[in-house]
Amino acid sequence: MANDKFASMIGSQRPEPTNIVIFGASGDLTKRKLLPALAHMHRWNLLGHHSRIIGSVREKWTKSHWENYVHDQLLQYFPEAVMNPPSWRRIAEKLDLVNGDLSDPEMYKALAKTLHEYEGKTNALFYLAIPPSWYECVCKNLKDAGLADEKDGFRRIVVEKPFGMDLASAQDLNAKLQSYFDESQIYRIDHYLGKEAVQNLMVFRFANSVLEPLWNRNYIDHVQISVSESLGIGYRAGYYENSGAFRDMIQSHLMQVMALVAMEPPVSLHANDVRDEKMKVLRSMRKIEPEDVKDIAVRAQYAEGKVGDEAVPAYRDEKNVAEDSCTETFAAVKFYIDNWRWQGVPFVLRTGKRLPDRVSEICIRFKSPPQRLFQLDEDTVVNNELIFRLQPDEGMQLTMTAKQPGLSTELRGVKLDASYGMVGSGMPEAYETLLHDVMLGEAGLFSRADEVEESWAIVAPIMDAWEKETDIATYEAGTLDIPGMDALLDECEGSWRDLEVHDE
Ligand code: BG6
Numbered sequence: 001m002a003n004d005k006f007a008s009m010i011g012s013q014r015p016e017p018t019n020i021v022i023f024g025a026s027g028d029l030t031k032r033k034l035l036p037a038l039a040h041m042h043r044w045n046l047l048g049h050h051s052r053i054i055g056s057v058r059e060k061w062t063k064s065h066w067e068n069y070v071h072d073q074l075l076q077y078f079p080e081a082v083m084n085p086p087s088w089r090r091i092a093e094k095l096d097l098v099n100g101d102l103s104d105p106e107m108y109k110a111l112a113k114t115l116h117e118y119e120g121k122t123n124a125l126f127y128l129a130i131p132p133s134w135y136e137c138v139c140k141n142l143k144d145a146g147l148a149d150e151k152d153g154f155r156r157i158v159v160e161k162p163f164g165m166d167l168a169s170a171q172d173l174n175a176k177l178q179s180y181f182d183e184s185q186i187y188r189i190d191h192y193l194g195k196e197a198v199q200n201l202m203v204f205r206f207a208n209s210v211l212e213p214l215w216n217r218n219y220i221d222h223v224q225i226s227v228s229e230s231l232g233i234g235y236r237a238g239y240y241e242n243s244g245a246f247r248d249m250i251q252s253h254l255m256q257v258m259a260l261v262a263m264e265p266p267v268s269l270h271a272n273d274v275r276d277e278k279m280k281v282l283r284s285m286r287k288i289e290p291e292d293v294k295d296i297a298v299r300a301q302y303a304e305g306k307v308g309d310e311a312v313p314a315y316r317d318e319k320n321v322a323e324d325s326c327t328e329t330f331a332a333v334k335f336y337i338d339n340w341r342w343q344g345v346p347f348v349l350r351t352g353k354r355l356p357d358r359v360s361e362i363c364i365r366f367k368s369p370p371q372r373l374f375q376l377d378e379d380t381v382v383n384n385e386l387i388f389r390l391q392p393d394e395g396m397q398l399t400m401t402a403k404q405p406g407l408s409t410e411l412r413g414v415k416l417d418a419s420y421g422m423v424g425s426g427m428p429e430a431y432e433t434l435l436h437d438v439m440l441g442e443a444g445l446f447s448r449a450d451e452v453e454e455s456w457a458i459v460a461p462i463m464d465a466w467e468k469e470t471d472i473a474t475y476e477a478g479t480l481d482i483p484g485m486d487a488l489l490d491e492c493e494g495s496w497r498d499l500e501v502h503d504e
Pocket of ligand 1: 191227229248360
């Protein structure tokens with residue numbers, strides 16, 4: 001019963017048995033995201049009896065070492081998976097291992113042999129949980145070993161962002177991947193698209209009729225998309241110093257979410273129909289001129305401060321960060337989509353690290369009523385807002401203005417809240433949804449090459465302008481006091497949403 005309920009939440013189709021090959025099996029992504037996601041799928045019977053999880057590691061591990069490793073990681077990141085010995089045994093039976101260097105063709109021959117040890121189809125999903133600088137080498141070796149060929153089962157590769165660092169490097173990476181695999185075999189993960197609330201945005205928009213008449217420039221004043229994180233950069237200085245908040249979050253996750261908010265209804269839910277609509281949004285975006293960057297984009301870096309009760313260092317004092325680093329840890333931008341539906345409606349996107357709380361949301365702020373019939377206090381909110389909360393506490397909320405009970409006509413804001421917690425439990429994590437989709441061959445939640453390239457082209461003037469700057473504004477860690485952020489909303493109704501979590 002529980003199985004069916006869960007299966008129906010994420011699509012009741014069960015994937016064909018699949019060899020899930022993880023390159024970078026001893027890495028961080030594998031232990032924190034992939035193994036828990038696979039164990040969860042196994043638990044709900046979505047992995048298929050004959051599926052296997054084949055780790056590829058450089059270390060000379062034995063199979064039992066790999067088993068112990070997986071056990072220990074699950075104990076930390078998804079303990080329920082190993083608590084019940086028979087259930088853990090069933091996961092352990094699926095584990096297999098290939099050892100060797102990623103550049104060694106012998107390892108791929110061993111992998112091909114392992115795949116063919118099983119009878120029947122040898123479907124394979126190759127997860128590249130490794131730095132992008134290795135992608136080409138791995139794809140070439142897979143191809144040379146005959147492992148890109150789909151004659152006895154599907155072959156799909158999954159790659160993580162960053163997909164390049166700018167337009168030229170993204171084009172180069174795409175060309176390399178496409179020289180070994182067909183575009184239909186390439187799944188570029190943007191884990192934001194696997195989040196429940198993001199998927200629900202599509203359902204909400206296209207499975208209900210009440211919103212469509214309002215979903216345009218006539219009723220919507222502006223759209224805010226915010227991802228606020230309280231954590232710093234942790235151990236990732238090597239990557240983050242070259243990336244910064246804009247590349248890390250806005251060019252990828254936030255622009256993808258924006259495209260889903262703004263796109264027209266697709267002809268069908270087939271991957272390319274959805275991606276075509278997202279592409280149209282990106283192609284309609286107003287070109288940014290170099291001289292406009294200062295008016296439409298803001299960046300800043302965290303100085304020391306306090307997040308909750310914890311005193312935290314400045315970004316420049318983090319391990320492996322240059323003491324004169326100008327990398328932004330906060331970025332915000334105002335985009336316009338110059339099409340019939342959205343002409344003149346600002347889409348303002350912002351993200352940052354070491355902000356007060358971990359809160360991500362999409363806010364559709366509607367225009368205020370054209371006539372003011374009621375006397376209002378200065379701070380009474382009159383704009384309806386539709387909020388999609390990505391985290392924490394995923395759900396939707398519509399804010400309305402209502403009458404305060406009593407003899408006078410005092411108004412107050414009320415929230416119509418549909419928290420997913422109220423709808424059901426057992427919500428899948430983004431990585432489960434996405435892995436499940438790859439196994440089913442559903443590519444709608446993955447970025448196509450042209451989308452990635454188009455989004456790099458759109459943001460290039462901003463990155464070019466910032467690269468020339470030799471200084472950067474700062475904000476106190478644990479606050480949202482970002483110099484220049486408010487000015488982005490100058491022509492909008494209302495102010496930025498408060499992203500702090502308040503106890504109700
Ligand atoms: C990743 C970024 O893609 O997304 C990280 O590289 C960021 O810097 C993370 O912390 C945020 O993801 P989530 O799901 O925790 O909001």
